[in-house]
Amino acid sequence: MANIFSVDLEDWYHANYNRGSESGVARGESIIPRNVMKILDLLDENGSKCTFFVLGQVAEKFKDILRDIAARGHEIASHGFDHKLVYSQTEKEFREDVRRAKGTLEEITRKEIKGYRAPSWSITARSLWALPILLEEGYRYDSSIFPTQNFMYGIKNAPRFAHVHNLAAGNLLEVPPSTVRFCGTNIPFSGGFYFRVCPEFMIKTFSRIVSRSGYPTVFYIHPREIDTRQPRLELTFKNKFIHYAGIKNCLKKLTSIMSAFPMTSIEIFYGKFFREGVL
Numbered sequence: 001m002a003n004i005f006s007v008d009l010e011d012w013y014h015a016n017y018n019r020g021s022e023s024g025v026a027r028g029e030s031i032i033p034r035n036v037m038k039i040l041d042l043l044d045e046n047g048s049k050c051t052f053f054v055l056g057q058v059a060e061k062f063k064d065i066l067r068d069i070a071a072r073g074h075e076i077a078s079h080g081f082d083h084k085l086v087y088s089q090t091e092k093e094f095r096e097d098v099r100r101a102k103g104t105l106e107e108i109t110r111k112e113i114k115g116y117r118a119p120s121w122s123i124t125a126r127s128l129w130a131l132p133i134l135l136e137e138g139y140r141y142d143s144s145i146f147p148t149q150n151f152m153y154g155i156k157n158a159p160r161f162a163h164v165h166n167l168a169a170g171n172l173l174e175v176p177p178s179t180v181r182f183c184g185t186n187i188p189f190s191g192g193f194y195f196r197v198c199p200e201f202m203i204k205t206f207s208r209i210v211s212r213s214g215y216p217t218v219f220y221i222h223p224r225e226i227d228t229r230q231p232r233l234e235l236t237f238k239n240k241f242i243h244y245a246g247i248k249n250c251l252k253k254l255t256s257i258m259s260a261f262p263m264t265s266i267e268i269f270y271g272k273f274f275r276e277g278v279l
């Protein structure tokens with residue numbers, strides 16, 4: 001079975017460690033062009049497809065890169081416009097952000113944008129009001145609810161696999177990042193910090209366990225996670241560890257996992273549902 005591969009397309013300074021804070025302002029050289037090329041080549045080498053959740057600010061800056069990604073058969077979806085935490089916004093601000101992001105991406109790619117992933121997985125128990133807004137704004141799926149709980153995000157008992165939110169205005173598909181269940185707890189492994197610190201054999205084993213449940217593993221990565229030359233943010237010791245641990249070996253690990261596991265985009269994997277109008 002194919003797995004799902006996704007990239008949160010943002011720059012090295014897009015981070016939300018301080019509650020309620022906005023992500024950093026643009027400074028220095030962007031790491032996006034060189035890393036997107038690496039990821040696109042890796043995808044082509046393995047005949048894989050990917051969903052790129054693109055930040056609106058990034059899309060405006062790199063229109064040609066965005067068109068290249070779409071021309072190579074990958075899905076463009078939305079990561080919001082400004083990388084603000086959903087639960088730190090008002091409903092009105094959130095609506096404006098996701099509307100602006102969708103409009104920007106559709107204008108550049110000339111394609112319908114179906115999916116949304118919140119900055120730092122910030123649709124949590126206190127920001128579930130975001131789901132009907134996404135549907136009303138024309139999104140057809142969400143990939144923002146992490147079925148775990150930590151200091152920044154997650155809903156501990158959220159469903160671990162893809163499911164449908166039956167909302168008053170219709171159905172919205174939810175595609176959560178993957179976890180394995182161990183001693184009554186959901187253990188993340190398939191992206192970000194977890195992917196970087198988890199040994200390769202464990203990621204492979206966990207992905208096979210997810211497959212046996214009949215679902216794809218939903219992998220995710222940020223360009224900065226495969227870039228050892230990026231400028232560094234000033235962070236606390238703990239946040240520095242979360243942000244930079246395991247970057248040195250991440251590309252090697254990703255290359256190996258991509259060659260071992262077939263990957264596709266969310267739009268392709270759930271294409272039947274989108275085409276039949278179920279979602």
Ligand SMILES: [Zn+2]
Pocket residue numbers: 008010014079083118119120
């Ligand atoms: Zn992000």
